[in-house]
Amino acid sequence: MNYLYFWYIQFLQNYNIPKLFGDITFPLLPFCIIAGMIILFVLVLVLMERKVLGLFTQRKGPNRVGIWGILQTVADAIKILCKQNIDVQGSDKFLFNVAPILVFVPVMILWGIIPYSTEFTFMNFSVSALLYISIAVLPVIAIILAGYSSNNKYSLIGAIRSGAQIISYELPIMFVLLSIAVLSSSVNLKDIVFSQLNSYSVLGWHFIPCFLGFLIMFICILAELNRCPFDLPEAESELVAGYNTEYSGMRFALFFLAEYANLFVMSAFLVILFFGGFLPVTFKYISEYIFSDSQFLQVFIYFEQVFWLILKSFLLIFVIMLVRATLPRLSVKSLMQFSWFVLLPLSMLNFILIAVIKFCVGGGNL
Amino acid sequence: MFDTSILCDKFCVDIMENKIVVRDNFIEVIEFLKNTPEYSFDVLSSIVAVDLVDKIELIYQLYSTQTQQMCQVSYYCENFIAQSIVSVYKSAYFEECEIFDMFGVKFENNNNLKRLYMPESWIGHPMLKSYKLNDERLAWNE
């Protein structure tokens, strides 16, 4: 980020614009980059979901718009933008309009917190993992607002279900995060990645000692994202569309965008915690083999790290979509019971196990 | 048909070729057919209403799961008033609402009689022979 800042100030001074202007407007630049990335990734993810679901049910996904259906999401986006913004009678206008924004903004912030490579991190806090978890809960408030202000009984039921579900599934995530923090001795996401650095790449990754924690966290992530088998709030066959029944046009597009952006960033989070983040699968970086004499080797390594992070996240997203295609929906009662009576004790057990492992491996030091 | 001697001993009914015609004590006959172990007609298959122009014939089709026999009990209702058997067979409720809707027969002792198929504000009872449809040009004529 520092390079970007200095480059920006330099660029402005070439045109005799004062430094103060540059200081004030600098935050817009990463914002534009994140927004561009989100749009690109969501484009790919929506199409990928439909194609993958088609793959699992022996059909082709969308394949008419563009070669292999690549432009399908663009067509969907244009369609949504051209729809009328319906004003629901009896709804609280301010809350109704603000709710989609409140769902989307925390997700954008999350995109800024995760480290894409050693140098490409938009915001590097010293406790970024904890900050990540706390911001990831904010969309819940927005969902409840959306459901309540729609003046629709179905939306209200969907919103309250969603709130209860997300809150119940936060706690196991905290315990698993604690055990990862014990393993890496830090709560900074970049440090967690570097603590998985090992000369035998895969063996250093945290999913080997902490496999139970990975499974627990995977299930909780599915619940956070309101995805099958936890998609009660959007149960299409029961509540029509749950908390976003009354939304149309751009506001619906924001909910949609937020869901898929959240999907990518949560799976990136999982990859960072358990699968070595942006570290390569091979023993050395591929760039080191190809570009070993170039003076830009470091830059190539940074871009390659981004590539590894995206590759691993997409593999995990593929598994999440596989789960969606296979399993039916859980009922409300077993959802709550599963979280409080099964996942929470297991995550505590996992924490104790990790502490014991770390104690033994670390030679008596924690 | 099955052996109707026990029924004839107790009630005064006419036995036709394939149905039993009851004139009075209708509910008692139905209860007798349901509760007697030799008959035990425990399933009400359906209630058919036929509009013979001066009266309406209600045919109750009963089935016995033990003897696997079908039985038809027929009752002629004049003046569009009949007795409800909801207390004997719970499944008669929808059928009686439908017959009220389509033929105009009011069933006593059925406290929630309402139209089933037609809207609540419809006037007339469609299945009666006196209710003419406008499909004369589609109807079959010799």
Add this chain to the structure above:
Amino acid sequence: MSNIMKINIGPQHPSTHGVLRLITELDGEEIISIEPVVGYLHRGLEKLAENRSYLQYLPMVDRIDYLGGFFTSYAYCNCVEHLLNCVVPKRAEYIRVLCMELNRIASHLLWLGTFMLDLGASSPLFYCFRDREIILSLFEELTGQRMMYNYFVFGGVRFDVTNEWLNKVSDFIVKFPQCISDYEKIITKNPIFTDRTVNKGILSKNVALQYSVTGPNLRASGMDLDFRKSNPYSVYDKLDFVPAVNHLCDSYGRYLVRIAEMKSSVDIVKQVVRYLKENNGDISANIKAINLKVQEGEYTSYVESSRGLLCCYLRADGSGKPYRVKWRTGSYYAVQVLPQIAKNVNYNDLIAIFGSLDVIMPEVDK
């Protein structure tokens, strides 16, 4: 101030399997009472019969239950043939049984797909439709139509079956049991599925008999009543099959009964195909159906359709038009029993229970 919320489910709703309106009173998420309102699909099929000749009414009969066109056709043709005292040739009866059993398999496959879709799993729908597609193309080759067949005539069937068609049926029947066991692998022991269907929607034998429920719903409550065995019609007394019964009384039991019914239909089809390949004969008694006049009389024919007992009452008065036609269908009584079995359950269990009853609205509304 009471907590009771009155919600109107339907008539337009993705999962009420047709146009059914349920006025439910909810206390939180628990159901206190349900009142079904039917009649949105009333087409007056019984009144239409009184102004049509016997032959003109025959194609209309398929549309009473669109998933079981052969069952209703058979019931109507059987009534007319009985009143005409005509004997249907053996080969025609066997062809009729073959068509009815394939129709039963197709109807249960569609039920299974939509039931899993109601529960949230979207993949089994496509697998079931893939198999249903094969059956529908077999029917298209035989009768010219995929759904409203118009194939049975008074006295027999319209076209003869060829040996090539019978070979295609055999190929399908040989591969089909493997498909059913594939579906069972991902559904029957799935803990989420059993959690949502076991002990939900308990329909005891007494309640079922009081409400005149027949078919798979009754057989899942422990009552061994299959009209093909107890009051055999057509050539069912010469065929060897085992009706599916179990004592579970819940949605899971109804699911198991329908899966077992598909397997026993496979046995019946094998026997019928063997008979048809070995024996030849007439396919129709050559009754002149135009200007057909039926002597005075009345008759009730009954058929075990895929939803229960299907009865057709026909009264003829010597002219060319029926005097009265009345249909008794299985779904009519399943809708009546719904308020009894869905008391004090959660709202999202209601959809699962209603799906397990296999209700088709055109059958209820005629």
